[in-house]
Structures are given as C-alpha cells and as structure tokens.
Amino acid sequence: MISKLEKPLNVNATLSVLLNELGEECETVLFLLTQLKLPNLTDDQKGDILAELTGAVCHLHVHTENLPDLIADEIEALPDDGED
Structure with a gap:
C-alpha cells in the first residue's frame, strides 16, 4: 500500500500506528x-462489495473512537512557540 512507502x-x-x-x-x-x-456488477458482486464496505466502515468507527483524544494529547504536547 502507498502508506507503507511514505x-x-x-x-x-501509538498515534503513528493508529493513523497509519x-x-x-x-x-x-x-x-x-x-x-x-x-458498470455491469452482478448482484452477487454488489453484495460482496457492500458487505466488505460495511466491515470497513464499522472498523473505522471503532478504530477512530478515541482518536480525537489522542490527537488532542499530541497537540497539547507541542511546545508553546511565540509566547513570551
């Protein structure tokens, strides 16, 4: 995948792993x-794709549940530049 090459x-x-x-x-x-x-997807193909999409969306939902807090922690750990 592309993300592995970057x-x-x-x-x-921890945040790096979760974001990757x-x-x-x-x-x-x-x-x-x-x-x-x-074009021309069969009903079986469409069903398979939708099933995989459901799984991916559910995984995204669970995976990102605490991500905003981890990102906020990372932001708070940044040095306060510009304040004297």
Whole structure:
C-alpha cells in the first residue's frame, strides 16, 4: 500500500500506528467505493462489495473512537512557540 512507502509520521508511536492504520482502512473504503461504480456488477458482486464496505466502515468507527483524544494529547504536547 502507498502508506507503507511514505516517511514515518512525526507523532508519538501509538498515534503513528493508529493513523497509519486509519489511512490503510480509508484506502480500502475508497477502493470499495470505486468498485461500486463499475458498470455491469452482478448482484452477487454488489453484495460482496457492500458487505466488505460495511466491515470497513464499522472498523473505522471503532478504530477512530478515541482518536480525537489522542490527537488532542499530541497537540497539547507541542511546545508553546511565540509566547513570551
């Protein structure tokens, strides 16, 4: 996947892992959405894609539940530049 080839994120290790996993899952969702746009999908193909999409969306929901708090912690850990 593309995200594996990029430089590591400049955040704490836990947040980095979670954000990389989020990126991978988002890539999966985008791929599945592209598949749904293909012409002449059979009902079975459409059902398979929708089932995979459901799983990916559920995973995103669970995966991101505490992510805003981890991002906020990372922001709070930044030095206060510009304040005298």
